[in-house]
Structure formats: structure tokens, C-alpha cells
Amino acid sequence: MEKTNLTKNEIRIMKCCLNYQDRENQISDNYSNGDMQEFRAEFKGELSDKGIGGVISSLQKKNMAYMDNSDASFRGILWLTEDGVNALFDIIDAEKEETKEEEETPADKIMTNDKVRSYDFPGREDCYVEGIVEEIGRFSPYFTSCEHYKIRVTKKVFAGEEEDLDTWKENHTSNPDFPEGYGCCFPPINGTLSFTGPTDFVKKITTNYSLNIEPLKKDLNERIEKNEVATRYLDDAGELIAGEIIESERINDMINETIGVIMGKLKIDEETNPKIDKDLIEYIRTAAYAIVWDKIRENL
Numbered sequence: 001m002e003k004t005n006l007t008k009n010e011i012r013i014m015k016c017c018l019n020y021q022d023r024e025n026q027i028s029d030n031y032s033n034g035d036m037q038e039f040r041a042e043f044k045g046e047l048s049d050k051g052i053g054g055v056i057s058s059l060q061k062k063n064m065a066y067m068d069n070s071d072a073s074f075r076g077i078l079w080l081t082e083d084g085v086n087a088l089f090d091i092i093d094a095e096k097e098e099t100k101e102e103e104e105t106p107a108d109k110i111m112t113n114d115k116v117r118s119y120d121f122p123g124r125e126d127c128y129v130e131g132i133v134e135e136i137g138r139f140s141p142y143f144t145s146c147e148h149y150k151i152r153v154t155k156k157v158f159a160g161e162e163e164d165l166d167t168w169k170e171n172h173t174s175n176p177d178f179p180e181g182y183g184c185c186f187p188p189i190n191g192t193l194s195f196t197g198p199t200d201f202v203k204k205i206t207t208n209y210s211l212n213i214e215p216l217k218k219d220l221n222e223r224i225e226k227n228e229v230a231t232r233y234l235d236d237a238g239e240l241i242a243g244e245i246i247e248s249e250r251i252n253d254m255i256n257e258t259i260g261v262i263m264g265k266l267k268i269d270e271e272t273n274p275k276i277d278k279d280l281i282e283y284i285r286t287a288a289y290a291i292v293w294d295k296i297r298e299n300l
Contacts, residue, residue, distance in 0.1 A: 258288040
């Protein structure tokens with residue numbers, strides 16, 4: 001989802017104020033409001049009334065909402081501004097797109113940057129190559145009849161014995177008419193019809209985290225630069241967040257939740273992938289500390 005200057009709690013309160021499921025009707029009706037009773041029901045004790053008040057105050061400062069106390073009948077009611085309605089529906093639209101992408105991309109679907117094992121023969125598990133999927137498509141002049149995985153091979157096993165990789169590359173992938181295929185293999189994508197039925201020779205081993213993390217590093221590194229002050233701050237359990245005392249247990253929950261979000265985006269699961277690079281896990285934890293520091297500072 002694209003960046004927003006709204007916190008998670010601010011978004012939750014704003015969603016309580018919606019009366020329609022689409023932007024146009026919400027803006028045209030000009031009736032988007034909520035009150036403390038609705039906000040208390042949303043947070044179920046997670047925030048005190050004082051904490052909720054701090055979030056409302058922040059929304060007003062950002063021109064996302066306002067309270068009209070000039071009329072006694074409106075007192076205590078929070079109204080979204082038009083900017084607030086648009087900002088909220090931008091977030092909702094982005095959430096829908098993320099959900100759609102997750103539904104369209106099952107966990108076992110092979111994507112570029114995934115580490116895979118491609119078996120040579122149906123029914124045999126002792127002959128295969130392993131490598132990274134660089135591209136998926138048709139590759140002229142030899143692999144044009146259907147879509148193929150282009151796998152940069154990192155390991156070759158035949159009859160249970162690992163072969164010398166350089167020798168295998170020279171013997172099986174060296175072709176002056178197809179230099180871009182050197183060191184690669186090109187199995188058809190899973191599901192391609194063949195004389196034995198739909199192909200299913202390529203299996204995902206793990207997502208290639210070192211490649212997938214690159215797009216996130218720029219943003220995370222900026223946050224990690226603040227880590228020294230973040231660590232000192234988070235270790236002090238008595239700081240104020242939106243007017244409410246947050247105990248160390250709550251701060252740890254925030255950190256763990258943030259780690260889960262980052263690992264989810266990278267499709268990392270420590271339980272199913274116990275050999276995950278420990279440096280990567282430490283990198284993510286450091287980033288989470290810095291991100292939580294940003295969240296806390298926003299609400300002070």
C-alpha cells in the first residue's frame with residue numbers, strides 16, 4: 001500500500017465515520033461522522049477515552065476531520081473533511097488491490113526471484129537442478145511454443161550425486177546461437193499440457209529474500225539510521241502516546257506486529273523456512289524498532 005501520513009488508529013476512527021462503501025456517494029451526501037460510542041466499540045478497550053481524544057486531535061491537525069461544537073446537537077460528533085474522505089478512500093482502494101493481488105497469487109505460484117528445484121524426469125526425485133527464476137516467458141529461438149521459466153542454475157544433481165556446476169554449464173548450456181541461455185535451464189511453466197498431462201516439474205523451495213528485499217531497503221535504511229535513539233526510547237516504558245501511558249508490553253506488541261507486516265510482504269515464515277538468513281531477520285527487527293519509533297513520535 002502507498003505511504004500515508006495517517007496512523008493505523010486514525011484510519012480506524014475515520015472508517016467509523018463512513019456511511020457509504022464508495023467515494024462518490026460519501027462525498028455527495030456530505031454525511032460522514034462518528035461519535036465516542038462508535039469509537040469505543042471499535043477499540044474495545046485498546047484505547048482509553050483520553051487516547052481516542054488524542055487520535056481525534058491529531059486528525060483535526062491534519063485537516064482530515066473536524067468537530068462542530070457551535071450547535072449543541074452536534075457536540076461530540078467527529079466529521080470527516082472532503083480531504084479526509086478522499087484520503088481514506090485512497091487507503092481503502094489500495095487495501096482492496098493488495099487483497100486482490102494476494103488472492104490471485106497463491107503461495108505455491110512460482111514468481112521471478114523465487115528459488116526453485118526443477119526435476120528432469122517425472123517420478124524421479126534424484127535428478128534435478130536448483131536455481132533462481134530470472135524471467136518467465138518465451139525465449140527465442142528455442143523456447144517459443146509456450147511460456148517457460150528461465151532458471152539461473154546454482155546446483156545440479158543427477159542420480160543423487162551433485163555434479164560440478166561449471167562442467168554442467170559447459171556441456172549443457174553453452175550455445176553460440178543462444179548466449180543468454182548460458183548457465184540456465186528453461187522448463188515449461190507448471191500446468192503446460194504435454195503428452196504425459198499438465199507439467200508440474202518445478203517446485204518452489206523458498207522465496208529469494210535477498211533479491212526481494214531490495215525494493216524495501218531504501219525506505220528501511222532511512223528508518224534504521226534512527227535506530228540508536230529508537231532503541232533507547234523504546235526501552236523507556238513510561239513514554240506518552242496520544243495522551244496515554246503505554247507499558248513495555250504494548251511497545252513489544254507494536255514491534256512484533258511491525259515485524260509481522262515486513263515478513264508478510266517478503267513472504268517469510270520462520271516456522272516453514274527454518275534456514276532463513278539470520279542476518280536478514282536481525283535486519284528486519286532493527287527496521288521494526290525504527291518504524292515503531294516513527295509511529296510513536298507521530299502521536300506525541
